[in-house]
Amino acid sequence: RPSTGAPATTTIIITMGRRKRKPGKIKNDVLSVLKILFDVGSSLKKGKEQRMSERSEKRLAERGRGPFLFRRLGINYWTYLWAAFLLVLSTMFEGITMALLMPLIKYFTTGDKTVVWGSPLLKNLKESMPTAGIGSRPLIALLVVLLGAILFKNYFSYQGITLASHQAREVANRLRQTIFGYFLTRGKAFFDRHGQGFLQQVLIGFTQDIAKAAVDFSRATQAFFTLLVYIVIMITVSPPLAAICVLIFPPMYFASSSILKKIRVMGREYTKAHMTLGHKISNALNGILLVKAYSNEESEKKWFAFASDRLEIVENNMADKRSVIAPLNEVFSSLAIIALLGGITLFLSRGDPGKISGYLVFFLMLRRSVTQFNAIRETGADFSRVRGHIQKIEELFEDRFEDRIQSGEKEFEKIAESIRFENLSFSYEGREEALKDIHFEVKKGEKIALVGATGTGKTTLVNLLMRFYETKRGMIKIDGIDIQDFSLQSLHSKMAIVSQDPFILDASFRVNLIYGLSRKVSDDEIIAVLKNAELHTLVEILGLDFEIGERGVKLSGGEKQRLSIARAILKNAEILILDEATSALDSETEKMVQEALARILRDKTVIAIAHRFSTIKDVDKVVVLDGGKIVEQGTLDELLKLQGKFHRFWTGQQFF
Numbered sequence: 001r002p003s004t005g006a007p008a009t010t011t012i013i014i015t016m017g018r019r020k021r022k023p024g025k026i027k028n029d030v031l032s033v034l035k036i037l038f039d040v041g042s043s044l045k046k047g048k049e050q051r052m053s054e055r056s057e058k059r060l061a062e063r064g065r066g067p068f069l070f071r072r073l074g075i076n077y078w079t080y081l082w083a084a085f086l087l088v089l090s091t092m093f094e095g096i097t098m099a100l101l102m103p104l105i106k107y108f109t110t111g112d113k114t115v116v117w118g119s120p121l122l123k124n125l126k127e128s129m130p131t132a133g134i135g136s137r138p139l140i141a142l143l144v145v146l147l148g149a150i151l152f153k154n155y156f157s158y159q160g161i162t163l164a165s166h167q168a169r170e171v172a173n174r175l176r177q178t179i180f181g182y183f184l185t186r187g188k189a190f191f192d193r194h195g196q197g198f199l200q201q202v203l204i205g206f207t208q209d210i211a212k213a214a215v216d217f218s219r220a221t222q223a224f225f226t227l228l229v230y231i232v233i234m235i236t237v238s239p240p241l242a243a244i245c246v247l248i249f250p251p252m253y254f255a256s257s258s259i260l261k262k263i264r265v266m267g268r269e270y271t272k273a274h275m276t277l278g279h280k281i282s283n284a285l286n287g288i289l290l291v292k293a294y295s296n297e298e299s300e301k302k303w304f305a306f307a308s309d310r311l312e313i314v315e316n317n318m319a320d321k322r323s324v325i326a327p328l329n330e331v332f333s334s335l336a337i338i339a340l341l342g343g344i345t346l347f348l349s350r351g352d353p354g355k356i357s358g359y360l361v362f363f364l365m366l367r368r369s370v371t372q373f374n375a376i377r378e379t380g381a382d383f384s385r386v387r388g389h390i391q392k393i394e395e396l397f398e399d400r401f402e403d404r405i406q407s408g409e410k411e412f413e414k415i416a417e418s419i420r421f422e423n424l425s426f427s428y429e430g431r432e433e434a435l436k437d438i439h440f441e442v443k444k445g446e447k448i449a450l451v452g453a454t455g456t457g458k459t460t461l462v463n464l465l466m467r468f469y470e471t472k473r474g475m476i477k478i479d480g481i482d483i484q485d486f487s488l489q490s491l492h493s494k495m496a497i498v499s500q501d502p503f504i505l506d507a508s509f510r511v512n513l514i515y516g517l518s519r520k521v522s523d524d525e526i527i528a529v530l531k532n533a534e535l536h537t538l539v540e541i542l543g544l545d546f547e548i549g550e551r552g553v554k555l556s557g558g559e560k561q562r563l564s565i566a567r568a569i570l571k572n573a574e575i576l577i578l579d580e581a582t583s584a585l586d587s588e589t590e591k592m593v594q595e596a597l598a599r600i601l602r603d604k605t606v607i608a609i610a611h612r613f614s615t616i617k618d619v620d621k622v623v624v625l626d627g628g629k630i631v632e633q634g635t636l637d638e639l640l641k642l643q644g645k646f647h648r649f650w651t652g653q654q655f656f
Contacts, residue, residue, distance in 0.1 A: 079167050084221065086160030091225040093153035098233050100146045101361045157222060164218030172211030179203055182397065188468040189429065190403035194396075197282030198275050202396065205274055206389040213382045220379035223372040230365045230372070237362050245366050248336040249373065252329045256377040259321050259328075264384035266318050271388030273311040280307045322381040326374045336366065405467055405488065412486040412494055414574055415444045415605055416479045419465070424474035426460060434460045436628045438474070442621075447606040449616040451646060452625035458609045461625075462577045465607070466495060496573035500580035502564030504552030510544040512552075513567050521570065532600060533566035534592050535559065558589065565593065569600055576601060578608040578615075590614075613650060622646060 180203060183190075191199075234242040284291060284300050291300055424438040435457045442448050450458040463469055465476055467488060476483045483491060505512050513529070514521050526544065530536040538559060539546075552560040568576060598618065610616045622639055624632040624646045631645050639646040 083164035087222045090156035095229040096149040168214035176207045187405040197278035201278035223375040227372040230369045268388040277307045407488040408485040412490040418443045420477045447619040449619040456625040457628045494574045496568035496571045497577040506550040533562045535562045
């Protein structure tokens with residue numbers, strides 16, 4: 001919550017907040033990685049600069065680049081430099097190989113041994129060798145050096161590309177972990193806005209595509225250095241011919257650039273198609289019972305086929321455009337070769353035919369230069385393809401909706417007096433206020449029941465207490481301290497929640513029970529808790545290590561709810577939130593569980609959301625909500641005597 005008069009600025013670095021807090025480091029790291037690897041020369045930077053404040057730009061420049069970034073991500077900065085150095089060595093030996101081909105060809109065409117030793121490399125080699133040895137055999141010396149250059153070139157190429165590829169995959173891995181960590185820092189509003197299918201697609205699909213582009217980048221780096229070496233050698237052999245050949249690269253560049261722009265535009269469609277497909281998969285699989293209950297399998301197949309076909313069309317269009325790059329460059333290179341042959345013919349008619357070896361090598365390097373140029377531009381096409389992925393990730397990290405739940409600095413230890421809700425109001429994005437000026441107090445050890453029709457803000461109230469959402473107006477205080485001042489970890493360690501739709505991990509009973517606990521828990525303690533939750537009989541049959549399936553699919557609704565109750569009891573939290581905690585239990589089991597809870601929760605502070613009034617007989621106070629406002633509050637007897645809203649709810653149910 002920004003203080004009065006303070007601008008709520010949401011940029012690459014979060015600077016909003018009532019208190020001075022450290023800006024989100026995770027976000028800076030991911031954006032910087034994306035920029036360093038994929039955003040060189042991109043026009044996206046212009047739009048981003050318009051959204052940044054000068055302060056944020058300065059921080060990004062100071063913290064987001066260079067060795068500092070690599071240290072922050074745990075990546076060895078020097079490994080990249082070493083990989084680049086190995087690739088440069090590889091291209092140097094490639095140049096040596098090309099240079100040695102000229103005396104070799106000239107030796108075969110003229111039979112003159114002096115041309116071998118005329119090469120600067122072999123001349124120095126001859127002077128260092130004994131006359132009777134290999135120095136008297138120029139062809140063998142030339143072949144040995146040539147073979148050595150080829151071996152060294154490929155060795156350094158393998159080492160450089162392998163090292164760079166490993167580092168690229170490591171960056172993708174760290175990026176994936178950082179994105180996941182970023183997700184965990186978001187509030188529930190973030191997950192309300194972004195579907196599960198989309199977030200999974202970002203975390204797995206998008207990062208895999210980016211990793212592939214990053215791996216290709218290492219090969220493009222080698223191609224770039226090799227192209228430079230070829231151009232230098234061609235200039236050395238014949239500057240006029242080199243000038244003719246170099247002229248083909250600008251039209252090749254501009255022609256391929258127009259194609260890359262089209263691929264970049266289609267990259268956004270590619271990302272949308274991926275998102276749509278992920279959404280369809282998530283809806284169908286998460287709602288498989290609904291699909292089967294309505295016999296909607298055929299419709300789901302058609303919808304999925306439509307989304308999958310759309311992705312195929314976009315992929316084919318991008319692949320078609322990418323495939324045009326090489327043939328288009330081939331056309332330009334063929335024109336250059338024709339011009340080159342004409343120039344060679346002209347020079348040979350005026351000069352020494354012995355220079356034909358240099359021209360043949362020149363011809364070979366031109367062909368290979370085009371290949372290297374194609375590799376560079378095709379890598380650019382791969383980057384353009386994932387541009388939409390990068391934009392989506394950047395949008396997530398811009399945090400325009402201020403979804404981050406900031407952790408305070410104080411440690412919450414226990415309640416000494418009370419929990420107070422003071423003038424609390426809250427609204428979900430694009431909707432009317434769910435809570436309006438809520439004000440009440442829960443004293444230490446009290447049991448409070450929240451009562452009201454569906455949609456009156458009961459669950460919203462406890463979500464704000466758990467800090468799943470940030471309060472916009474008003475505040476919640478514990479012992480006079482705003483809960484935003486407490487660290488999230490210390491606050492949540494003293495709270496436990498049991499919802500009417502409990503989430504069960506795809507794991508064993510044991511893992512589900514001890515989830516999130518930092519202390520060691522003995523089997524005896526677990527069994528005691530299971531008995532209180534009336535679940536021990538089932539666990540004795542199946543065993544604590546029995547795998548209960550995704551979302552507890554092997555358990556009944558009541559068994560899942562009792563498991564959630566047992567987990568909350570085992571946490572031994574000081575504040576317990578019960579959101580229709582026994583709604584899935586039969587009357588007899590509910591009565592036994594309620595009796596056990598009454599014993600265990602005797603000294604706890606409890607906030608219970610209730611629709612079934614059989615669960616609130618023993619509460620200390622009832623708070624009645626209607627339309628997001630508190631309309632009544634008091635003891636059970638006081639509200640019944642009042643004969644107001646609660647009395648009408650009460651008379652509609654007959655439990656005792």
